[in-house]
Amino acid sequence: MTKSRLNFNDIKIDKVPTVYPSLEEMMPPNNIDQFINNPEIYNLGMKYGMIKIAAPQGFRQALVNNLENKETDTNFKIKIREQVLNELELSNRSNKLFDKQLEAFDKISGVEHDFNIRTKTDDNGSEISLYDLYVKIMNTYNSQDVDDCGRFVKKPTVLGKRSINKINAEDQQNTQKKRRSSRIKNISNHSTNPSVEAYDNNGKNSDCDQSEWLVPDPKTCRFLQMPLKHGKVQPSSHALKFWKSIGSNYAEVYLTYQKHLERYITALHKYEGRKPWSSKETFKSNGISILHHISEDPVKDEPPIEETTEMVEDMCKICQRGKKLYQCEYCLETYHKSCIPYLSGKKGKLCDNCFLGNFEYGFQELEKKVSIKEFKSMCKDNVDDFDEVNDLLNIEKQFWNIVYGDERVKTYYGADVHNDTKNYISGFENQPSESIRNSFLNLMNLPNDEHTLLPLLTSITGISLPWCYFGAKFSVFGVHLEDHFTYSVNYQFSGHPKIWYCIKISDSDKFHEYIKQKYPDFIRRQKDILHQLTMTISPYDIDLHERIGIKFFKACQKPYEYIITFPKCWHFGFNLGFNHNEAVNFILPNWIPYAIEADNVYRRDGRKNVFDIYKLIQKNIVVNNNISYSEKLFEHVKRVIENIQLSVEILITEKLVDKYTPEKLDLSPYSNSYLVNEVSCDSCKKICSFAMVLVFKDYQLHDNKKTLNLNQILQYSQKVNDKSQDHDYENLDNFISNHSDNEHKALYLYCVGCYVKNHSRFKNYLTTEIVYMDDELNRSDVFVKDELYGLPVSLEPKHEVL
Template identity: 30%
Template sequence: MVELEHIPILSVSQSEMEDPIGFLSKPSVRLLGHKYGMIKLVPHEDFKPPLSIDQENFKFRVRLQYLNELNILNRGRLFMMKQLNNYYLRGKRRPDFQLAKPFLELPGGKVYFYDLFIAVVRFFNQDIKKESQSSGLSYSGRKRPRSRRLGDEEQSRDTSELIMAPLSSISDNMALWKQISSVLNASADELRSTFLQVLAPYYDFMQRKMEAHGGHASLLSNVIYSEEFPKSLLNDSEDNDSAEDDDDEEGCTMCSRTSHQSRTILCDSCDKPFHIFCLDPPLNEVPRGKWVCNNCIFGNGYYGFKEENKFYSRKEFQAKCQEFDTELWPNGDKLEDLEELERMFWGKVYQIERSSPIRYGADIHNAGPGEMTGFPTAEFVPDQIQNDPGEMEKYKEYITHPMNLVNLPSAKGSLLSIFGRKISGMTVPWMYIGSTFSTFCWHLEDQYTLSANYQHEGDPKVWYSIPESSCEKFNELMRNIAPDLFQKQPDLLHQLVTLIAPYDEKFQKANISCFKAVQYPGEYIVTFPKCYHSGFNTGYNFNEAVNFTLDLWLPYGVEATRDYIHTGKRCVFDMWELMLTVLVEYIENPKKFDEALVRKCHAELLRMFNQEIKTLDQLGSVLATQNLATGFTRRHIDLNTHVDVRVTVSQNTGYDDEYIHDVENDSDHDGDDDIFCSACKTICTFAFVVHRKNSCTTKRRRHMEAMSPGQWNRLAEKGDMQILCAKDYFNMVEKADVDQANDADDSDADPIQQFKHDEVFYIRQPDEIRCILQTAQRKIDSMLR
């Protein structure tokens, strides 16, 4: 293996431990964090917080990890085999034809069907790849269309495409087969023959299906359906240890209705029900024989971990880890050489055959005393410490120590404390109890925040870091390896289910900077903004992690909010609400925040707010009705300034009392604090637009203004309406106008009619925000005098 440079190890004094944000904000430390992405902190020798877990009540479930399926290339290959088998299983194709392996043995070696399929598709997308590289975009095999702009803000999501050429362009294309022969290191004739025998019918089916959905449609995006509870093609039913019996009748996957059972068909791959008239194209009758749904043929790209039903205590899991180690090393001679363990780990990741599952107690977030953290807390004190006055005094010091991960998010200088609410996994630590070869896959921290991970006990944890400087190269590499998976799952790298070894030949050729760390008990690993990291455990260990910020983080938080729009990932918290709160607290106490931080918050908020108001003004002719949403819990802002805001309240919601009552009593989303755009999934900070898909009216009116964010989100999920941010609503209205202008058969129609029942709801009064911005600006200016 290529030797990786280790990250810096910094010894931290007692005084530096008392001000962790200040220490990490030092220019010398920040430079190391920027270069390596991670640093390791070794506390002074007197810092030894006891592991404070309630041994009797602390229980946790474990996820099952199949290492071979976490390899991004393996997963693409295994998915392709399943998809091909499902295709040949369906209808009157060749149900007797079933692939037992994802590859074909040729004289020159193995050729994977997935590799051959992607090579063919990529051949016809080379111009797109060149264009994406010349414009500095990450290549996903797709082309970014021209963005329409409102002011300086891009108005479209990344809707770039992979093109599938007709089958007639493939068979006798000698340039294609010559290039693929070079790429796959096999005979062109053998590759062409393999493609025509196995892949050609499937490829042709896919290409025609896509063509029927708009010609140059992006690969699969218009032919697979969205699923609230997707199932992976690699999750066999017998592996579902966490499955629970559900007596409720399952509705049609497409429309959710449970009626028309005689017109319902079950997919022979995922077992989900479908009305035959909901299919595309619809069927006239239930077909005989085997039938497989589109998602199981085209593949939805979904992959997730399963959990065991069993709950483990800490000691029970330690025993399970020992049992597993004995299986790996029957003679009891477990490898102590970390490099040898590392080779074994990546060997298991890169083998395509599935081996026994690895157990990992990840993302443990219990709530009871002695169960929510391994650090000392006032709510739980172990018996042996309660009975020792000297130890009890030390224990109390650890309860309030800034490097106790319960306290770090709210330590002096971290912005996450100003929310006034706890965010599980970010401001509230999660625990991780590992076993040999259990792994955490490549990912960035939510909102690009910093993270701190502390090891309480156990065997070493091996880490890998890709600093910000190589982020785009890494994104490009992963999308180039499996472009179709990113088409189906744009937020794949946010799902923590994907691995590639830093020693991989493709990784090395991509010139990606990558560093390594080995963490031992009593040590902290700190990741800096926009650092991809992954790793594995070399045996049983107990770790804990939490997020926090430095002043340097703010631009990254803004960037994350924008990046998430392109992948459809939801933000964990509202970045704009956080910056607004910074301004309010600055107005109350100018010395609380650094001036540069306040200026950045003010500039970003002013830009965004002006853009929002400009967009809503442009929609004035469409959105004549405005409302104030009062059901949102937001920090009370009192600037001793009277603002007279007149709000027009709509007299027609388009929904009846019974329907809204169902939503109001739906507790599934009661914990939501934010409302999300149905299109881009971003948080609607200042305002949102309700677009009704039909113009239904009601005899009675129930006010919707007082609904909570969770109730609004649930109402949108029911499907009769959309909640849209101002930008996405503007794009929808403009598209309707363009489509009408291009429709010669309906040139007299008024496109605005379909929006006449739509309304805008303000979460915060515009004049209130203007007042905050103006007051903060005056305060900033006065500080310069």
């Protein structure tokens, strides 16, 4: 429903504090750990989520931008993203995506499509879109307020958010599992993997986040019936209750539903294929956004296309194989039916991605890379003569009204520009001043600072090398947390200001919960949306403040100023014109608890790790001589080891054997290879720490399991292709998304957490094997090893720095 969704008059956003260090405070022997953990700095950071640092005059005078003389250098190129501003706000994007789905459905149905339908719900100007109406129907039908027939019922007695009927059903199921040992039952019920907790939801009215969403049948669903008197027939009380809840103009809303939405929901109800919101089935995304499809205009008076078994000969978009393909009439891509099922209509076939909606979205990238000077020439209408005190709020109003509006405004962002070629990495390279060269706030020094934990990681761009960002007017960096909730530091070299917003760290979980409740349909389709940096939300959003009262802060960053974000701080913003910024992440010892929390969040959201936090902890223990500190760290490792030991007990029970010894795979030859980070779980996407569970589909491969090396395992599980050594690391994620869940897998790869939680679902347990991944860290003398498996189970009473 739409009214004015922004309030700039009553919602006040305070600015984050600015710190003014001296040049000496930014130089050795001072270091980043001392600087951040200074009580004044640390308390400000934890209170606001981020702080601004204004470099002293001596620093500004001595600093030379290494990239300034490379504006026309062809060796430094910028990859440009095109951003459509009103597609970045989730309400707008959801409506646009759903409208495209309806257009695709109407196309194969032979019906002329009406775009962007909105209906007034009352006399006050409130409106409802077709997507909002669709979500309300789905939410109502899948709530505890109605039964299977769509009749409103009295709520059942609830204990701890679960009905007595559900508890009784669970008790009955539990009586059938008495053969399982109590230890297995207790630990598996407390698995830390939320992403797989809902496989057994059978009830329509389950409250679980991952419960199955069912689609009502408009013909029989009582609350979807006509809320008007028809002849002598009075309207259903259930229909009146539902439609009146939308607004006083409910009759017109119903007629809009009947004309534009009823046919689609009926087809959705009858569709028997996999659905993107299903928790029991794996929906295969084609990886492309329906917003970027260029479909052909329907030809009027064209004769209907008869249903045929004849297939197009081309290449399948998903598996890259030919034979027996069909072409989607909307996206015009070709698929195997087994890869992407379809819906048939009068005018042809519609792939399930276009019919059901995958809600994929990404910025379009321009084909040509440009020099800094060329990009600068593209940046028009910069906000010049900007006065922060007098102009900031007016600029914010202009920007957010575009983002929340209907006008389609494009801008460009040269984001995530990274280069590992010497002299082309950063503006901080080649500094003539010794002070700048040695400063811990030189972003080239920070990743290798011995007072941080980053030197324990191999080189990861953006984590251990700076990234360059080139902004244009109103270009956006989306709402996000840093990878693994790390610290980040951003420095502006030149150009127009960058406006930052952040959310108070203590409100971080509230914000995620708000997005999940506000956009349930979106989260079910794209549960890692908040990790994608493709959405934004205004801190002046009325609904956000009225629902949960989240506290926002803002900052205006100008040249020679740093922004430091603290762990688990949501942040986002926009640029006022062309500018050049650089950023890098860093991690300090006090970050470890946030890292463990981030690991669990990644599992919940199906987000792939950037690095293995447990291996980083292990390395930290090996080089640390503080026994008390190391023991606290090892408690995190112990929980993973216990899950591995439990998985062995489970497999012994499943295989009906007295003893089982896991296979051992030596990872030492891969210590500097990206392949180690590709050992990720098919279910939760987490990097497998210390061990992995392999479920073989190919029996011959299972018989030869002892001869498999890491590269072969990753090939057979479709993590990498058979030319992985020539494969660019940043392209691997694209390969995985298209190939990790198709019928050509020879084996499936899981982390032990997912196996412990879901082992009862594995039908082929006879070809299930646990593989312990050995390496030099595990063999370190710092750890006491398990005699049977060689796993690190505790620390030696005393250990020295190695």
